[in-house]
Structure formats: structure tokens, C-alpha cells
Amino acid sequence: xxxxxxxxxxxxxxxxxxxxxxxxxxxxxxxxxxxxxxxxxxxxxxxxxxxxxxxxxxxxxxxxxxxxxxxxxxxxxxxxxxxxxxxxxxxxxxxxxxxxxxxxxxxxxxxxxxx
Amino acid sequence: xxxxxxxxxxxxxxxxxxxxxxxxxxxxxxxxxxxxxxxxxxxxxxxxxxxxxxxxxxxxxxxxxxxxxxxxxxxxxxxxxxxxxxxxxxxxxxxxxxxxxxxxxxxxxxx
Numbered sequence: 572x573x574x575x576x577x578x579x580x581x582x583x584x585x586x587x588x589x590x591x592x593x594x595x596x597x598x599x600x601x602x603x604x605x606x607x608x609x610x611x612x613x614x615x616x617x618x619x620x621x622x623x624x625x626x627x628x629x630x631x632x633x634x635x636x637x638x639x640x641x642x643x644x645x646x647x648x649x650x651x652x653x654x655x656x657x658x659x660x661x662x663x664x665x666x667x668x669x670x671x672x673x674x675x676x677x678x679x680x681x682x683x684x685x686x
Numbered sequence: 687x688x689x690x691x692x693x694x695x696x697x698x699x700x701x702x703x704x705x706x707x708x709x710x711x712x713x714x715x716x717x718x719x720x721x722x723x724x725x726x727x728x729x730x731x732x733x734x735x736x737x738x739x740x741x742x743x744x745x746x747x748x749x750x751x752x753x754x755x756x757x758x759x760x761x762x763x764x765x766x767x768x769x770x771x772x773x774x775x776x777x778x779x780x781x782x783x784x785x786x787x788x789x790x791x792x793x794x795x796x797x
Contacts, residue, residue: 575729606787613690613775613787614730629784661729674720675785677729 573597575678577662583684584652592647592681594662601667603645604629604675605637607658614661620645652685659683688713690778692788699766700796707761707791709776714754717779721750721761724773724790733774734761766795 578593594603601622606614606629616629620639634656636648645664649656659682663675689712699705709719718737722730734743734750736759742751749762759776773792777785 611695611789613692613777613789614785615787616784619784663730674732674735675730677722677731679729680727 575662575664575676577660577678577681579681580679581682583686584649585686586653588652589648589650590652590683591649592660592662592683594645594647594664594678595643596645596662596664596676597643598664598666598676599642600664600676601642602665603639604663604665605635605645605647606661606663607631607656608661608680609658617647617660652683654685657683657685688778688780688786690776690786690788692774692776692791694791695789696792696794698794698796701766701768703766703795704762704764705766705793707763707774707776707793709759709761709788711757711759711778711786713778713780714757715780716754717781719750719752719759720777720779720785721748721759722775722777724775726772730775763793766793768795768797771795 575596604619605617608614618637620626623642626637638646662678665675691710693708720735721733736752747764773790775790777787
């Protein structure tokens, strides 16, 4: 049981380049999330998904797109990277039932630098 | 707009000391409040979750309290150890799918 995994772990891009970050979870969770974390700040929600084939905008969605073609995968795309997107990106997943003691499970993060 | 604030931003204590980390939130209509631990270069690990109907949760040396009316939560760490050194984040859940995170308290426990 690997939990939540993210690929790649590190990446350096030039301004204007594109890339896709992959998140995979093996816990059969319905919900998946993409966050970014900047120095001295907490995590901010970029996009999220409440099930296969569905996505929705979070707090800071501009400049990013997402897709959830398979329940276990959630992709985050940057079509034209900008230096302001330099950050650490975290993926998370959770079950549907928030009335339990369940929580969000986080991946190890992807450190992205845009030059 | 929901905002979550953590004070202090950094804390350094000698080993064995009891300590309290603070978290405040502007909108009291939370679904739950969670405390996470983040080690350098790592992801987040959930420590404690307090449902909106609960007042506190305990796990080992950790105790988290929640006061919705005042918009505050505290994380109490008893008999701190060097292994407790990490950044502690609180997060308020306002509906079933959106967390708002504080900026964290970086804790250093000196041997």
C-alpha cells in the first residue's frame, strides 16, 4: 500500500514551458486535491476532484488545468509556466465520509522551479 | 473569506518542556479542525482531527482543543522531545472538500 505518490519529485522549467504533474493513490479514495505551498505560507487549494471525470476550481486555479480520467489518478498541468508558479506542489486524497475520523492523505510533494 | 492564522511562526524550547501552539480561524462554521505535522522536504502527516461537535482530541503526548465560539484551537505537546521538531500546521475544513491552512509554526526542541 503506497498511499499517495507524486511524480516527479523535482523539476526545473523555463518560462513558457509546459509540464504535467502526476498524482496516484491506491486507497480507492473518491476525493483528490492539488495544493501549492509557498515559503511562510500554508497550503492553498488549486483544484480538486470529487470523483472520476469531475474537477473543480479551488482557491488559486489560474494558470493550471487538471484531469481525473481514472479514479486513482489526478493530473495537474501547467500549459505555460511562469516564475510565479515556483512552489512545492502537494497532492492529497480522502474518502467521501468526513463524519468519520478520516482525513486527507498527502503525497511527498513536487518541488518545481520556473526560471 | 475564511482565514486561518497560527502564532507563533517559530518556537524554540528546551527538551522536556510543555508547549502550546495556537491556531485561530475567522469563520466559526467549520466542519472540522485538523493538526498536521510537516518534516523538512516531506508531505503532511495528520496528527489530530477534531470534529465541530467535539471539544478536544488526545493522542499520546498531544492534545488538541477546539473552541468554535472564539475561533480558536490549541495543540498542547507534553514533555517535548527533539524528535518533535517539525512544522505544525492547522487546517480548518469549511465544507466537505476544502481546507484552509494556517502558515504553520516551526518548532525546534533543543536537546
